[in-house]
Amino acid sequence: xxxxxxxxxxxxPRAEPAPPPAVExxxxxxxxxxxxxxxxxxLENTDLAVQPGEVVAIIGESGSGKSTxxxxxxxxxxxxxxxxxxxxEPLGRLxxxxxxxxxxxxxxxxxxxxHLLREFTAEENxxxxxxxxxxxxxxxxxxxxxxxxxxxxxxxLEHKPNMLSGGEQQRxxxxxALANEPVVILADExxxxxxxxxxxxxxxxxxxxxxxxxxxxxxxxxxxxLAARAGRVLELESGRLVPxxxxxxx
Ligand code: ADP
Ligand code: MG
Numbered sequence: 001x002x003x004x005x006x007x008x009x010x011x012x013p014r015a016e017p018a019p020p021p022a023v024e025x026x027x028x029x030x031x032x033x034x035x036x037x038x039x040x041x042x043l044e045n046t047d048l049a050v051q052p053g054e055v056v057a058i059i060g061e062s063g064s065g066k067s068t069x070x071x072x073x074x075x076x077x078x079x080x081x082x083x084x085x086x087x088x089e090p091l092g093r094l095x096x097x098x099x100x101x102x103x104x105x106x107x108x109x110x111x112x113x114x115h116l117l118r119e120f121t122a123e124e125n126x127x128x129x130x131x132x133x134x135x136x137x138x139x140x141x142x143x144x145x146x147x148x149x150x151x152x153x154x155x156x157l158e159h160k161p162n163m164l165s166g167g168e169q170q171r172x173x174x175x176x177a178l179a180n181e182p183v184v185i186l187a188d189e190x191x192x193x194x195x196x197x198x199x200x201x202x203x204x205x206x207x208x209x210x211x212x213x214x215x216x217x218x219x220x221x222x223x224x225x226l227a228a229r230a231g232r233v234l235e236l237e238s239g240r241l242v243p244x245x246x247x248x249x250x
Contacts, residue, residue, distance in 0.1 A: 019052055019088075020085065020087060020088030021049040021050055021051055021052075021085070021088075021216075022050050022051060022052045022053075022054070022086070022087060022183045022184045022215075022216030023048075023049075023050045023073050023084070023085070023086050023087075023183070023184045023216060023218065024048065024049045024050070024084070024085045025046055025047060025048045025049075025069075025072065025073060025082065025083070025084050026047055026082055026083045026084075026085075027045055027046075027047065027081070027082040027083070028043050028045070028046040028047070028048075028069075028072060028079050028081075028082035028083075028084070029041070029043055029044055029045060029046075029079060029080045029081045029082050030042045030043040030065070030068055030069075030072060030077075030079050030080050031080045041239060042065040042068050042239060043065050043068060043069060043072070043079070043239050043240075044238070044239030044240060045082075045239070045240060046069065046082075046236075046239065046240055046241055047241070048069075048073075048234070048241055050184065050216045050218060051216065052183070052214060052216055053210070053214045053215070053216055054216050054217075054231050054232070055207070055210055055216070055217045055218075055219070055229075055230045055231050055232075056216075056217070056218050056219070056230055056231065056232045056233075056234060057218075057219050057220075057221055057226065057227035057229075057230035057232070057233045057234070058070075058218060058219070058220045058221075058233075058234050058235075058236060058241070059220075059221065059222070059224075059227055059233060059234070059235050059236070059244065060235050060236035060237060064236045064237065065236055065239060066188070066220040066236055067188055067220065069220075069236065070186050070188050070218065070220055072084055073086075073184075073186055073218060074103060074107045074109055074184075074186045075091045075094075075099050075102060075103050075107065076103070076109075078092070079092075086102055086106050086107065086183060086184065087106055087183045089102060089106075101133075104129050104132050104133055104180065105133050105180045105182070106180075106182055106183040106184065107182050107183070107184055107185075107186060108176075108177030108178055108179075108180075108182035108184070108185040108186070108215065109177055109185075109186050109187075109188075110170070110173050110174055110177050110185065110186070110187040110188070110190045110206070111173070111187075111188050111189075111190070112188055112189040112190065112192040112193050113193065114161070114169045114170055114172065114173040115173070116161040116169060116172055116173060116176070117161075118160065118161050118162065119160070120160065121157065121158050121159060121160055122148060122153060122156050122157055122158070122159050122160075122161075122164065122172045122175075123141065123144045123145065123148065123157040123158065124144075125161075125172055125176050126143075126144035126147055126148060126172065126175045126176045126179050127140040127141055127143075127144045127179070128176070128179075129176060129179045129180050130143060130144070130179050130180060133180055140179075143179065144157075144175070144179065145157065147175035147178055147179060148172070148175050150175065150209070151171040151172070151174055151175050151205055152171065153168060153171055153172065153175070156168060156172075166193060166194055166198070167194055167195075167198035167201065167202065170190065170191070170193075170194060170198075170202055171202065171205065173190075174190075174202070174205055174206065174209065178209055178213060178215070181213055181215070182215055183215065183216065184215060184216045184217065184218065185206070185209075185210060185215050185216070185217040185218070186217075186218050187206060187217065187218070187219045187220065187221075188220045189220055189221055189222065190202060190206065190219065190221075191203065191221075191223065191226070192221075192222070199223070199226075203223075203226050203229070206219070207229060217230075233245070
């Protein structure tokens with residue numbers, strides 16, 4: 001006679017709890033005070049959930065609130081009401097210090113203008129977020145070199161931003177954004193400032209890194225070719241995000 005099957009083997013496999021979204025916005029409102037003192041409602045009841053590893057493109061007319069939304073998602077600004085969570089952590093409940101830590105360790109920002117530190121070399125710029133996170137300087141340097149090699153800049157380690165081309169500066173900014181293996185990369189018109197060939201290289205780089213590192217990515221762009229490569233395209237319109245089918249160019 002065969003051995004009785006242990007009971008736990010008969011149990012249905014227990015469902016793993018789903019991981020929290022990489023970044024989520026719930027009922028987000030953002031108003032500014034307009035020039036004449038009347039309120040300017042930029043975001044009105046905006047919802048968004050981006051899953052780990054997902055790439056979402058956000059399009060919309062100039063002034064529609066795309067940068068505002070990205071700043072709120074990354075904890076660079078606070079909503080008028082509503083909530084943002086990063087990796088399940090609600091930003092609204094954090095102290096200023098905790099918020100800085102989340103921004104540094106969980107979010108990788110890439111802006112249209114790179115915001116590199118001018119006094120520091122490419123390598124030091126990529127080390128900086130790691131040192132702020134308390135990483136051992138030798139490890140931080142090794143990782144900076146690895147990342148800069150990933151973006152094709154292994155021979156520009158000692159260059160300061162003014163000794164790099166625009167595209168190279170943007171690649172340093174991408175390496176820096178990845179330094180702490182962020183949960184989410186937030187890119188605001190990252191290639192808006194570059195020629196078509198360099199833009200294309202930067203897009204390859206962004207998709208490649210998000211793929212390899214499993215980081216979620218939210219990209220604000222005017223470039224429909226870029227948007228078409230995202231898993232989802234959303235248009236910001238009258239303060240809300242509306243799903244769009246991208247037109248595949250070519
Ligand atoms: P987009 O990135 O889509 O071009 P923004 O998010 O930068 O748009 O801006 C959305 C709207 O909010 C614009 O009309 C802009 O003028 C206004 N705005 C942005 N920042 C501020 C601010 N700090 N104070 C007042 N109005 C602002
Ligand atoms: Mg903008």
